[in-house]
Amino acid sequence: MERKPLDTLISKNGLWVSRNGHLHGVKKCETSQKYVRIEMDCGEIITVRNSRTSRSARALRNHKFHKPCKRCRLTDDRINEFSKKISRDETEIKIVRSFRLPPEKPAETVNVKPAAAVENNTPATHIHNESRAGVTADSSTYHRSASKHNTSDSSPSKPNSNASANSNTKAKKTSFQPQQPKSKKTEFTPLQKNRILSLLGPGEMISFSKEKRSFAELESTLTLQRKKDIREMYEDSRENNLGKLERIITEFLVDMGFLEVKSPILIPFEYMERMGVGEDKKLSEQIFRVGDNMCLRPMLAPGLYNHLRKFDNVLPDPVRIFEIGPCYRKESDGNSHLEEFTMLNFCQMGSNCTRDELEYLIKELLDFLGIEFEIVADSCMVYGDTIDVMHKDMELSSAVVGPVPMDMDWGVNKPWIGAGFGLERLLKAKHDFKNIKRAARSESYYNGISINL
Numbered sequence: 001m002e003r004k005p006l007d008t009l010i011s012k013n014g015l016w017v018s019r020n021g022h023l024h025g026v027k028k029c030e031t032s033q034k035y036v037r038i039e040m041d042c043g044e045i046i047t048v049r050n051s052r053t054s055r056s057a058r059a060l061r062n063h064k065f066h067k068p069c070k071r072c073r074l075t076d077d078r079i080n081e082f083s084k085k086i087s088r089d090e091t092e093i094k095i096v097r098s099f100r101l102p103p104e105k106p107a108e109t110v111n112v113k114p115a116a117a118v119e120n121n122t123p124a125t126h127i128h129n130e131s132r133a134g135v136t137a138d139s140s141t142y143h144r145s146a147s148k149h150n151t152s153d154s155s156p157s158k159p160n161s162n163a164s165a166n167s168n169t170k171a172k173k174t175s176f177q178p179q180q181p182k183s184k185k186t187e188f189t190p191l192q193k194n195r196i197l198s199l200l201g202p203g204e205m206i207s208f209s210k211e212k213r214s215f216a217e218l219e220s221t222l223t224l225q226r227k228k229d230i231r232e233m234y235e236d237s238r239e240n241n242l243g244k245l246e247r248i249i250t251e252f253l254v255d256m257g258f259l260e261v262k263s264p265i266l267i268p269f270e271y272m273e274r275m276g277v278g279e280d281k282k283l284s285e286q287i288f289r290v291g292d293n294m295c296l297r298p299m300l301a302p303g304l305y306n307h308l309r310k311f312d313n314v315l316p317d318p319v320r321i322f323e324i325g326p327c328y329r330k331e332s333d334g335n336s337h338l339e340e341f342t343m344l345n346f347c348q349m350g351s352n353c354t355r356d357e358l359e360y361l362i363k364e365l366l367d368f369l370g371i372e373f374e375i376v377a378d379s380c381m382v383y384g385d386t387i388d389v390m391h392k393d394m395e396l397s398s399a400v401v402g403p404v405p406m407d408m409d410w411g412v413n414k415p416w417i418g419a420g421f422g423l424e425r426l427l428k429a430k431h432d433f434k435n436i437k438r439a440a441r442s443e444s445y446y447n448g449i450s451i452n453l
């Protein structure tokens with residue numbers, strides 16, 4: 001049976017599954033011969049190829065998604081209907097076929113801006129890169145698994161990566177490879193595109209279909225710019241983004257009366273069982289086991305529980321503590337997930353542990369960091385109900401108003417509130433990075449700038 005193209009699938013379901021597996025409601029869908037422009041209920045708009053084989057087409061066809069977009073506010077019925085593959089006879093989404101791509105937004109996934117004219121940290125307009133080279137159409141699913149997600153930003157630096165990007169013959173064609181308009185001057189192989197994308201500054205964009213410079217010219221211009229950026233950073237501050245963020249958050253929380261703790265990163269797996277994430281649970285598949293009994297911590301809560309218990313009759317009420325440090329989870333999801341990331345978890349135990357107080361602390365912190373956010377309700381298997389802090393489509397934090405039944409197993413018997421934030425996600429939001437890898441512990445990027453120069 002012939003596979004249906006994206007526009008038909010969207011019209012059939014009234015839904016869209018984004019690259020990171022988020023399920024969106026579709027407000028409007030316009031299509032030209034090759035491209036589809038999708039307006040979602042949350043306000044996001046993207047333009048993608050009207051493919052039959054893309055990851056999103058497969059996700060819509062197979063009814064696979066990672067989680068619903070919170071800002072689209074899809075009803076449970078709608079989500080269940082989609083999950084259970086109940087097809088609707090009719091959705092409100094009619095395909096409009098008059099769509100023309102605006103000239104400044106070529107549909108071939110990447111928006112335009114001549115690299116040389118762009119300042120660093122200029123906010124990027126939406127880049128949707130369905131056809132990102134190096135991600136093969138069939139290599140991943142939207143469900144979490146232990147499999148690695150391979151993107152250009154994650155590739156370790158290889159001494160000769162430039163040479164391989166230069167070679168047309170070595171480049172493999174992926175099924176995502178878009179057909180380029182006839183007017184185009186330069187052909188770029190997928191490897192070359194990846195190389196150029198990795199060399200763009202954080203806010204820069206490029207349209208490969210409009211680019212007139214050769215790969216060599218472009219690469220050399222961008223390399224020079226990135227060298228300049230790194231030298232400027234060296235002259236200006238010499239501070240690492242991730243380290244600096246940890247320092248300023250630490251200062252901020254210490255000033256608010258929170259005690260800084262540092263608990264072990266290598267922990268007994270039994271802690272995770274006590275957190276309700278035993279071997280029988282799906283979440284435990286995300287844990288990096290070390291030897292028979294240990295694991296790398298996927299969260300800070302066990303260490304914080306132990307500190308709360310020990311400090312209960314030592315520190316004044318309410319007890320306020322926090323930790324910032326590395327956490328590890330096996331992840332397969334691209335742009336906002338790392339396998340090694342940095343978590344901040346602050347918590348308060350004793351008096352005044354209210355939702356208002358928790359929201360006040362979250363607001364103080366994010367206002368201090370200058371990051372916009374929105375609070376939405378969610379739930380997770382460890383704590384039940386959570387208050388999630390969102391920046392656009394990305395979760396910055398999950399926060400909880402305790403107590404929860406699990407507290408007893410940790411010897412904690414007072415009310416508490418707490419919130420866990422990913423520092424790399426805070427950096428991604430702050431600098432508008434397209435991929436969280438630019439904010440990660442890395443040998444490929446320094447403060448979001450490629451160092452494979």
Ligand code: ATP
Pocket residue numbers: 299329331336337338339340341342343380395396397398420421422423424425
């Ligand atoms: P998501 O649903 O986005 O995978 P989560 O709900 O599993 O996140 P939590 O357990 O709530 O994550 O962790 C608290 C915070 O830690 C998240 O809000 C996020 O900012 C950060 N975080 C969690 N997992 C990762 C990861 N793999 N890479 C980067 N940051 C992460």
Ligand code: 9VF
Pocket residue numbers: 299300301302303304305308345346347382398399400402416417418419420
């Ligand atoms: C909220 C996210 C259980 C009293 C030691 C503190 C919290 C944070 C949830 C995090 C997690 N919880 N990644 O607990 O502050 O633990 O899953 Si406590």
Ligand code: MG
Pocket residue numbers: 380395397398
């Ligand atoms: Mg969460």
